[in-house]
Amino acid sequence: VGNSSVLTCPPKSNITMVTWKISPKVGGPCTLGYRADQNKTDRTNCSDSMNWKFRPDRDPALEIRQVGIAHEGNYTCEVVATEGNFHKTYHLIVLVPPRLTLYCDDQGTPVCKAAAGKPAAQVSWVLESNSTPKEEGHDNGTVTVLSKFTAYSTNVTNTTCVVSHPAGNQSKSIAC
Numbered sequence: 001v002g003n004s005s006v007l008t009c010p011p012k013s014n015i016t017m018v019t020w021k022i023s024p025k026v027g028g029p030c031t032l033g034y035r036a037d038q039n040k041t042d043r044t045n046c047s048d049s050m051n052w053k054f055r056p057d058r059d060p061a062l063e064i065r066q067v068g069i070a071h072e073g074n075y076t077c078e079v080v081a082t083e084g085n086f087h088k089t090y091h092l093i094v095l096v097p098p099r100l101t102l103y104c105d106d107q108g109t110p111v112c113k114a115a116a117g118k119p120a121a122q123v124s125w126v127l128e129s130n131s132t133p134k135e136e137g138h139d140n141g142t143v144t145v146l147s148k149f150t151a152y153s154t155n156v157t158n159t160t161c162v163v164s165h166p167a168g169n170q171s172k173s174i175a176c
Helices: none
Strands: 005-007 015-024 030-035 040-044 050-052 062-064 073-081 084-092 099-104 110-117 122-125 134-137 143-148 158-164 170-175
Touching (some): 005 084, 030 050, 099 158, 110 122, 122 143
Antiparallel strands (some): 005 062, 015 030, 030 040, 073 084, 110 143, 134 143
């Protein structure tokens, strides 16, 4: 999320026409088109964040700027060239890294929170703990995971929370 993404088409010489057919999970479909004989581009219902990466006659790649969850969906490039017709489909899944916070609750128990990640983060502790993480789903598809540290022994002073996620792993330590 937040980065730019470039989706490429099959590279062909003597391109007659290129069409990007975009079906996002949220909102209606959109298309970007290019006709070589008229050297003309066309866009229908596409947001400003989606456009040709370069000139479509040289490289028909699609660039999505500031990728958001709403961009998730299917992206199909159709190339018409003298050698034939070619298709390439992408299924775009957007990862959202969770925001990690670690704090001490009113009982002096460490609490680790991995907020608004997509998909849900895995939360664990460096020292063994018999905690059961709680998950809370949000309307935008992100998930917050909350885990309280429950020590097997009472002489634990410093502990570390580890958050594992496809967008990157994080850890923080605290003494309660």
